[in-house]
Amino acid sequence: MALATNSPNQTSYDVIIIGGAIMGASAAWFLSDNKDFNGRVLVVERDPSYENCSTTHTNSCMRQQFSTALNVQISQFAADFVKNIRSYMGGDERVPELSIRSFGYMYLADTEAFADVLRESQQVQLAQGAATQLMTPAQIAAAYPFYNVEDIVLGSINLVDEGLFDAGAVFDWWRRQSRERGVEYVQNEVVAINRNAAGNRVESVTLKSGDVVACGQVVNASGPRAAATARMAGIDVPVEPRKRYSWIFKADTPLDRDLPLTIDPSGVHVRENGGGTYQCGGHADVDPAVDYDDYVMDFSIWENHVWPILATRIPQFETIKVQSEWAGHYAYNTFDHNAILGPHSELTNFLFLNGFSGHGLQQSPAMGRGIAELVAHGEYRSLDLSPFAYDRIPAKRPIVEKAVI
Ligand SMILES: Cc1cc2nc3c(=O)[nH]c(=O)nc-3n(C[C@H](O)[C@H](O)[C@H](O)COP(=O)(O)OP(=O)(O)OC[C@H]3O[C@@H](n4cnc5c(N)ncnc54)[C@H](O)[C@@H]3O)c2cc1C
Incomplete structure (x- = not known):
């Protein structure tokens, strides 16, 4: 069945996020929460019922038993975020206390x-x-x-x-609060990603509805479809x-x-x-x-x-x-089962938020925060997530994480 679409309110955004499940929602919320960023954010989601996305088909668990220190730290931030969600969300009393x-x-x-x-x-x-x-x-x-x-x-x-944690509640509140802060979500599908004349930047995306929307940066949060999205921009990602x-x-x-x-x-x-x-x-x-x-x-x-x-x-x-x-x-990363995060080496305003394999729910707080820091400051400010950069793939430097489920 063909899904309905709706058009964005603007013709240009500072950031377009492709995919509005947990990763897209996290990136959007952390952008909305970043004091140094006041740009316009559009989240394009092809199926807002989230019927088939990875986010709604999970075990909803987090663990610290990884073999790389960075993956342990990422889950420790998830635990802190979940246990203090209301305080992270500005003390908003509508936000449930989670454990x-x-x-x-x-x-x-x-x-x-x-x-x-x-x-x-x-x-x-x-x-x-x-x-x-x-x-x-x-x-x-x-x-x-x-x-x-x-x-x-x-x-x-x-x-x-x-x-076990209530990832659904985190996901819902990220969407709700970021919308209230001005992030726009549309039901639509990105069907093309268009480069500028020099070919070195993404300048717009084309939606299924026919709208062409200009962007400063684009974030690939399309889960298992990550490679199809990257291919629209003429690049590859092993997911x-x-x-x-x-x-x-x-x-x-x-x-x-x-x-x-x-x-x-x-x-x-x-x-x-x-x-x-x-x-x-x-x-x-x-x-x-x-x-x-x-x-x-x-x-x-x-x-x-x-x-x-x-x-x-x-x-x-x-x-x-x-x-x-x-x-x-x-969204299985065939290269090393780990996150692929941040800009493409040459197409630098195309940001990956991909490849989470079986551990993306618990990584969503740290990864969304990391993407927001890259967009707002051009660098990681809290946890240094640069080991997950795309460059490791052409350089053939896999992260060896032995605890993969
Ligand atoms: C069975 C199972 C168990 C799991 N258990 C756990 C667990 O216990 N703990 C854990 O941490 N992780 C777990 N995971 C992994 C976790 O679910 C994922 O890593 C995480 O949900 C990824 O989120 P995402 O937003 O990247 O992808 P998704 O949830 O798949 O979302 C991608 C979104 O992008 C949209 N999209 C795609 N292409 C386009 C386009 N062109 N235009 C517009 N929208 C588009 C899709 O419609 C979709 O909504 C599990 C996964 C599975 C399948």
């Missing part, structure tokens, strides 16, 4: 090689002030008797500021849509304590969802790029792959009933 349900992520290693990765990562995390604890199989069995730990050599968990399946199920006999977001060595993951229900995620062994509009569920994956793994790891999950299931897309 994090810190049941932790439980990484389980079934090989010494992966256990070593967990040990090394713990050192990185502790140096940043995270509370990660390593657990022997006996300790895991004592604290969480429902796991089968027969094959497990080590576990790693952090019970501080790691777990593709990869399917990730989710299931919510109810256990006949619920667990007697919170289930951490458990990362089985197979990659299947499952977490507490409340009321005797649990949310589980996984993907097929063969994991190609898919069509941008392909959200078809593969029902065989649950039966043949995910459920057997789950019931082996947590035998109490042998009798469960799936309540709902869906396929969503990761």
Whole structure:
């Protein structure tokens, strides 16, 4: 079904953000909150129902268990932002107080090689002030008797500021408050990005409605469609849509304590969802790029792959009933699974806000703030996010982040 469009109020904006889900909303809000920026901001969103975007298909969790210090710091800012959202939003009493349900992520290693990765990562995390604890199989069995730990050599968990948060509330309030401060959102689609005569700057974007809108800078916040958007500007970015399946199920006999977001060595993951229900995620062994509009569920994956793994790891999950299931897309960075942030090396008023793979919700506060700083000041002022610059791709310098889900 063709989606309706509406036209922007102006013909020119200082910043046009392509994509109005969590990343676009964060960038727009942090721009609206930046005292040194008073430019005009337009957010173009092709589907304001957000029916298929990554943002509305997630686990909604945050963790500090990364292997690179910068990724730990980014999530620490997310925790601080979420726990103090009202104060960040100017004390606005309509903004709800939020908290994090810190049941932790439980990484389980079934090989010494992966256990070593967990040990090394713990050192990185502790140096940043995270509370990660390593657990022997006996300790895991004592604290969480429902796991089968027969094959497990080590576990790693952090019970501080790691777990479930209400990303939907953060997303809603960013949109609401930035609109109130003058950010304009339109339901439309960017279908072309036009360069100036010299070819070295973006001068406008063309919308599906036919409007041509001039811009000072353009931000690519188009999630799994990042490469299609970049191609409109004649540039490449190594991001593709990869399917990730989710299931919510109810256990006949619920667990007697919170289930951490458990990362089985197979990659299947499952977490507490409340009321005797649990949310589980996984993907097929063969994991190609898919069509941008392909959200078809593969029902065989649950039966043949995910459920057997789950019931082996947590035998109490042998009798469960799936309540709902869906396929969503990761904006999968094939280069190094990490954010790609900031200007293109040559087309310098085209800014990337892309490639978040499976951890973009928790990175959205730091990434939106970073983009706003780049736009307003031409540099990062709070957290230095320059390691995520686009230049690392042509230079073939990947960020090695070992904790990718
Ligand atoms: C199953 C699953 C579980 C996840 N779990 C977690 C988790 O627990 N924690 C975590 O931190 N992250 C998680 N993630 C990742 C997280 O959801 C994403 O990284 C994040 O939502 C990315 O947000 P985004 O705004 O970049 O992309 P999206 O949410 O996909 O939004 C992109 C938007 O751009 C719009 N758009 C695209 N092209 C155009 C165009 N040409 N014109 C106008 N609009 C356009 C789209 O309509 C869309 O609304 C998960 C993802 C999935 C799929």
